[in-house]
Amino acid sequence: MSEPDQAALECRGVTKRFGALVAVDAVDFAVAKGETVGIGGPNGAGKTTFFDLISGLTPVSDGTIHYLGQPIVGTAPHKLCQRGLARTFQLNSGFDGLTVYENVLAAQSFGRRSAGGWVMTPRADRDAARAIIADIGLEDIADYMVAGVPTLARKKLMVATALVSEPEILLMDEPVGGLTPPEIEEFIALVLRLKGQGLTLIFIEHVMHFLMAVADRAVMMHQGQIIYDGTPKGLSADKTVTEVYLGSAGTGGAG
Structure with a gap:
């Protein structure tokens, strides 16, 4: 994880509660300027809710979020966009x-x-x-x-x-969802060009080929928490990821 003084985005103890449900559970997360981070995990892991908290669409229950060193919790989405924090959506x-x-x-x-x-x-x-x-x-x-x-x-x-x-940071929620394999390759080429221009990229994606092809760092979430934060290549060797996300022998997928 990036050191705070290097971070383009820094989340500390970020939590979102919907009644008794804790959708995002005390997440610590930082991204350096120019870094490309891919976030994965099973459906219901809290990934999109986490993006909603960062981009101001959903109020944070607890914790702090800093963008380029400045606190942004409570800032309206359009104000964040004007400050250089942009986002795309699943739909x-x-x-x-x-x-x-x-x-x-x-x-x-x-x-x-x-x-x-x-x-x-x-x-x-x-x-x-x-x-x-x-x-x-x-x-x-x-x-x-x-x-x-x-x-x-x-x-x-x-x-x-x-x-x-x-933008200084671009958040993308499932950018290649619904695309064919050749279209995914075309989108990979596009994102690699953006990456080469120094743009800070954070994306959610279920298509592991895309994540592996473009991410500098992979983060996996489960039940609102980060269960893996490391290199994309290390995913397949991580026991927790294998059991929870990829599915261990005899359990099937993670849903």
Whole structure:
């Protein structure tokens, strides 16, 4: 785990209770600037709830979260986005009634250099939106309505709408869920390019091939707690991970 003075993101004792249910249980977690961390674990392990706490969508019950050394517990999600903490979601969200380009332009209004509304976005920002669309590989469909674009393009669009906010950290929740193997390979190439640009990446993913291909560090959660924090290669040799997540002999999968 990264030392606190090196951390782009630092969580200490982060807990979320829903009545008697402890969904996230006193989690300590830190990520260094430029690091890529993949979070895995069975369904119901608390992974998405943990992301919701970091990104301000769900209030923290206990604990502290620091982003670039500053406390952020209680900060609204749009304020975090403006400060450079961006996120994508499991569902392929987007404005179906707008084009790919218009979706990115709309996202620009929530970014770090927000002009207060996408209709009044300066020309430089419009050019930046076009540049991001081209860099992500969506230039050919920039003027297509989002309602009609395929799954891979929608996944890429979510990344584009996050990148236009000029993030320091990008959180991605199951970025390759629902993609075919060739599409996963294409998405791996995209994420490796972002990684090469020095962006701090934290993602949740069930597809272990993706995690192994792009993560510097793997974190496994179970019942709201971190049960493994180490190299991706070390996952297969960890007894707890094998029993809980991968499934030990005679038990089947972890669910």
